[in-house]
Amino acid sequence: MSIGNSPEDDRPSIGRVLQQARIAAGLTVEEVSSSTRVRIPIVHAIEEDDFSRCGGDVYARGHIRTLARAVDIDPEPLVEQYDAGHGGRPVPTPAAPLFEAERIRSEPRRPNWTAAMVAAIVAVVGFVGFTLFNGDEQVPSTAQVAEGSTPDKTGKPAASKPADPKPVPSESAIAAAPRDKVTVKLSATRGKSWISAKDHNGRLLFDGLLLQGESKTFQDSDRIDLVLGDAGATDLFVNGKKVEDQFEPGQVERLSYTKGDPEAG
Template sequence: MSIGSSLAEARRSAGLTVAELSAHTRIREALIHAIERDDFSQCGGDFYARGHVRNIAKAVGLDPETVVHEYDESHGGVPLPVRAASVFQADTPIKIRESRSPNWTMAMVVALAIVVVFAVVRAMGGGGETPTADVRPGLPSPSAPLGAPEGPRKPASMAAGKVNDLVILQVKAKRSSWLDVKDMNGKKLFSGTLEAGKTSVWRADKGMKVTFSDGGAVSLQVNGKNLGTPGRRGQVLNRFYGVPASEPR
């Protein structure tokens, strides 16, 4: 199976549309369609293609390093790094005129070279980051909106409101894992990567629908009841947690 086919199949298994994957990775939908057809000509070169492949693989639950290695194997190996010093090295030495008047043309060329190198270094260091869950330890503020990610809190039996209709889902990541959480009306409560060792909590009336990219990477508590891991390592799952909370579907 080709790289594009593998990414497309993993996206569908994760229950993601191209539009949702585009919003998650900040990669244009047209470019995602092209990559899934193994057309990397729109990426702007191997360096950017490798970055897009890495971000997409991570978002759909595949091992990014394995997929990038497969890309390198099929496109002539790992590209050689570009040394920033080579950008500044002149082909011929610059002769200093005896006149003390400034050489404005040369100054403009040097300034332009500095701007170009700064843009390249910035693009190499920070493009295409995957959104992660903003998890903060401790109890949530009483004014926190329904469905917002929170730190660990008291069991549902001690919460205010309709206890019988409220479902509280606590997810702890044993290793970094992508998941998608929606309430019963389809409203998205969270979509992104929960980092290893972090815990996040969501609340919703009557229940929640959750997509796990790795069923063995997280452990769950629903309304204070420990449900353990929802599946096996690397297994993509779609689960519903409702009332009673002890019976996920």
């Protein structure tokens, strides 16, 4: 827990700066919480310079940046002030090893070549037996197919019905996001990032590493909760609109979106 600043530092505390900026902007704690997705108790705690509820230094820096942007002030001096009071900024750790260590990895299963070979032999024997048993009956059918369509009673060949045109797939599934659901798409365009996604019931939809060039789309009737291990490496689309937040490389973000989000995409 960090309460206040050291006596040697004459600067106002981080929480005091954020609180004064919020008041000057005419915003309430509830309004800041709604716009940033940072829960109300955490906003109150940070304004009192209590960062213990943030869940660690990485999340504390992310919350400071988010709240500073919400009240229209530069977050970097506040982040530097936080680092100075908490042992300095740590050396960046790659996102993948940090989160993969907590995941249970199952041993890869070796292919059962014996079972595959037995299945193949059974299939071949069955096919040969079926062919020999039905060989005589298949000849007329084959000949009829080769001769083409049987003409109708008028002597005119039956016109073949044109096949229904296949629907042209949309350029992006996110473009047709239904209005009665929340649809979130993540694309790792600038590097790889660990991501976790849950629905409104807390059910885990995905937990893993999104490699550069890969995309994932999640959909729920009410809300999608995200944790991005490297938010700066991803592009985020919510209900068909791109979220324009300027996430920094290596920045961890906890986000939640509903059917009405984003307010401006």
